[in-house]
Amino acid sequence: MMARRSVLIIAVLLLAVIGLAPMVVMFARSITVDGGLSLEFYRNLMASDRPWRLLGNSLTLASLVALLSTLLGVSLGIVLGKTDIPLRRLFTLLFTLPLLIPSYITALSWADVLGGSGLASHFVSAAWIKTASALLFGLPGCVLVLASTFMPVVMLATMIYLRTINPRLEEAARLVSRPSGVLRAITIPLIRPGIVLAATLVFLLALGDFGVPTFLRVDVFPTESFTQFSAFYNFGAATAAAVPLAILTIAVLGGEQLFLRHRTDELRPASGGDDLPRLRLGRGKPLVVIAVAVLCLVIVVIPLIALLVQSGSAGAYIRALHTVGDSLVRSLVLAAVGATALTILGFFVGYLIHTRALAVWRAVDAWTVLLFALPSTVIGIGLIALWNRPATNLIYATPLMILLGYLAQYTALTSRATVAGLALVPASMEEAAAVTGAGWVRRVILIVVPLVRRTLMGGWLIAYIFCLRDTGITMLVYPPGYDTLPVRILTLMANGAPDLIAAASVLMIVATVVPLAILALILGKQRRSR
Amino acid sequence: MTVIEFNSVSKTYQGKVVLEDFTLVVEAGERVVILGPSGCGKTTVLRLLAGFIAPDSGSVSIAGQLVAAEGKIIQPPERRNLGMVFQDMALWPHLTVEGNLEFGLKAQHVVKSERQRRITGMLALVQMDAYRRARPPELSGGQQQRIALARALILQPRVLLMDEALSSLDEELNQHLRKELLLLHGQLGFTLIYVTHDHVEAHDIGTQIVCMRKGRIERIGTASGVMPRGADTLGADAAK
Structure with missing residues (x-):
């Protein structure tokens, strides 16, 4: 002892x-x-409207990334974790790839696709490229890159939490309802706390990321600390700029502890999840496979190819x-x-x-x-x-x-x-x-x-x-x-x-x-x- | 009138034969108990009947209609008009008692006023009127069992399947709910397929008893014929 x-x-x-x-x-x-x-550093920090604008940008960016990641991640998590779609493991690995590499590399690869002399410039008009490039180097592009980076968090969480559901709960519903009804009324509500937890994590990760916003020229709050420290070596100002982000993170996690923790604790991954019965996609299978493959191609494969071509x-x-x-x-x-x-x-x-x-x-x-x-x-x-x-x-x-x-x-x-x-x-x-x-x-x-x-x-x-x-x-x-x-x-x-x-x-x-x-x-x- | 017909059904799971050449005919209103030790294939019979799995060979018919055959599910679970009570009850924890009962009625597009009427009636029948707004984790084991039964019966199924549904309860409550089940059966007239490893339960509930071992039917007959009360030999056999 x-x-x-x-x-x-x-x-x-x-x-x-x-x-x-x-x-x-x-x-x-x-x-x-x-x-x-x-409180001089805080007074200086708040003296202009810049920090508030940056904080607003950060919150907008993080909210949009969390929303898009959740929509895509839950859909993909259900398709890959619950259905009989072929090439499940390959798709899972490919969609997870952006999470494994530094997010700014994904941003760079997108620039290699949509930049002035990028991969897409060989196939579309200069005007189109100009518009796409303007979107990439701004909030829409930042949302796209960060959502493709952090979406796997929601996707993997959905897949893991799906394995925690007692199959009998779904079978009981199958006796009276079609698979889509079971998914909507039983399966998704049961794993909702886990999904919200993953979305919260994505929100916080997007809130703290500064590599992608810096590269894509979006002013966000995390850059403030970094700039104060590295550019001006004003350490007091850098620490003061870091504190609001820390407080925001504590508040969000505090909310998670209060409202979700006891519910997500009940969701524990079960062993042998690979043996769980899978929903048959039936006649819709080719359509679902095409949709997943196209999404994979757009958000994972094409940027990687662009990187390879550029190298x-x-x-x-x-x-x-x-x-x-x-x-x-x-x-x-x-x-x-x-x-x-x-x-x-x-x-x-x-x-x-x-x-x-x-x-x-x-x-x-x-x-x-x-x-x-x-x-x-x-x-x-x-x-x-x-x-x-x-x-x-x-x-x-x-x-x-x-x-x-x-x-x-x-x-x-x-x-x-x-x-x-x-x-x-x-x-x-x-x-x-x-x-x-x-x-x-x-x-x-x-x-x-x-x-x-x-x-x-x-x-x-x-x-x-x-x-x-x-x-x-x-x-x-x-x-x-x-x-x-x-x-x-x-x-x-x-x-x-x-x-x-x-x-x-x-x-x-x-x-x-x-x-x-x-x-x-x-x-x-x-x-x-x- | 024949309600259920298994015709030479076999099922293999992960290389192990769990059901072999299983043939059974069940008439309307009968109370059939499938009795046997763990792993003898009795739950597989229920899952085949419910439509959760398909037979590798042979066929399953409900009310004269082929519902599964030769590796294929022809009629999905929601169109078989069956109710089921699971061993662990499987009450949906995120829904209230009312929500649990209402789910099937909504799926069948029953109008709201009729839904309310049937929920009230069913809760009264299982003596759980006071727990309409409660959530399953707030209920005791016996109360959960009653709600699971009410949920299975509210759509007035032609067949009720029960998978070791009372086995987790203490003996006194088990006995009490057995009596209530028989009472409900008398009132509503459904066909009952009851799976258990307990010969006392089998004797009390079944009008027909199917004894299984290693995926095969070993004996079949009426409760008094196959298993006279007090003679535990069959129960002992089944438990081997």
Whole structure:
């Protein structure tokens, strides 16, 4: 018991130092001028109408992205998760792809389609391209890119929550109603809390994104912090600009906790979901397949093809490897180390949440979710506020800052994955080991970890992808000479050759997709051998 | 008059034969109990009848009409005029008691005034008038069972299917609801297909008992003929 308590307390303390302290210090810095309490930074921030306009833009953008993502994501989630549509897994993988890569790369690929000399310019008139380009570089384009990036969150959530429904509930309705009626009146209302939760997450992710709005020239609030910090090095103003976003995120998540948490907790993924009966599309199948394929082509495949076309020749890739090779290696190493650290910390945090072994379990859970939902600029500014001082320069001047950023923002991914895995393991498994006299450490290593091994592997992979695609935190905290590939591409986008940028982006996508494919192969092999 | 006819039906699931050469004829108004141990294929019989799955071979007819045959569902579940009470009740938790009862009536385009009249009548019949606005999770096991029964009967089905529907209740409540079920059967005259592994339940409810084992019918006959009260041999056999 003592060992368990000690390890879990250490995990909580680590999380407090990595995730809580930066936020507290950042807030303190935003209300301090020359060592005294002052609201000067906030007064300056609110002196003009600019922050309000930016906040309005951010809220409009996030709301439209959440709406479009939800409409598309729920529809696709139902078609791919509930019906007998062919090529389900391929479609799911393709639609998920934009979520796996940095969002600004998707924006870049769209620019390669609709830009002045883009892919579409070979097929349509110059006037059409001009109009499309004007739409892309503005709010409509920003909504399109961010919706295609975050739509998979709603789609995957819908697919997962569909698997939580007791099939008998739908069968009971099938006795008196057609499948469409069952879907409308029973299935969708049952998973509605999960859908709303996913839509909330999309809203927050879109609210915090600054790469895409910056590239597509839409003024939003997250850029304010970044600009104040990087352009003017006005740290107080940067922290003050970060606080409204933090408050907004806390308010939205607070609402989620109040109204949805107890309902979504009831929706737990069931094992063996692949065996669930699927709705037959019947005569409408060709039409549905065509609709899904066209959507996939438009929002995923064509932008990728444009990127490949833009990258042009093998020469561009050789130049790209030469130019960004060191960043690529750093990205891979940092993502792998970050994912491993996240898996370890996430396991203990998840174990704490699952077993409720410490009284603070609920606060820890809420805090990790809040950190995940916070805009990355807010976390980055917080980390700088805490660590940028002579006493801690040993940490601040090293890539450890990037790892701390990963741990601060992404622990919820691995802790929630652990909770989901542990929920499927009967408590009696660990109890049986305890009865034999095995200590807690031994039980965890020999019983619990092997039983949730697959979930941990999945968690590691998700963490790896998020670390690899991270731009916001890394952009703010990386020490000189330690930039990662997403940061290097973003820098190149200011003045680099288009084919070089496209080739570097393709390398980034390959680095993301290859581990996914390897893991899919390993898991597939394991499943076949069972 | 024959209401249900299984004609040499077989069903395989994930390489395992769960039903083999199953033939059964049920007359209108009968109370047929399908008795057998877990995994003997009795629930598969109900699911075939409801139209949730299709037979690999053989055919199923309801009221003289072919509803499924040779791997195909010819008539979908909603057009078979069946009611079903599931083992876990399957009450929709997001709807009130009234909503649960109203769902089928709405799907059948019954007008609002008639819907209200039938819901009131059915709730009175199962003595649950006071719980019209309650949600299923607020009800006790016995109350949920009554609502599940009311939901299944409100569309006046020609056949009521019950899948181990009383097995999760304690003995006293089980016995009480068995009596109520027989009373409702007497009043409404539906045909009952009742699946159970409990020989006492089978004896009390069935006018005809079908004993199954390993996907096949082992014995079939009247309750008193196949399984005289007090003689537990069949129950013991079935439980093997």
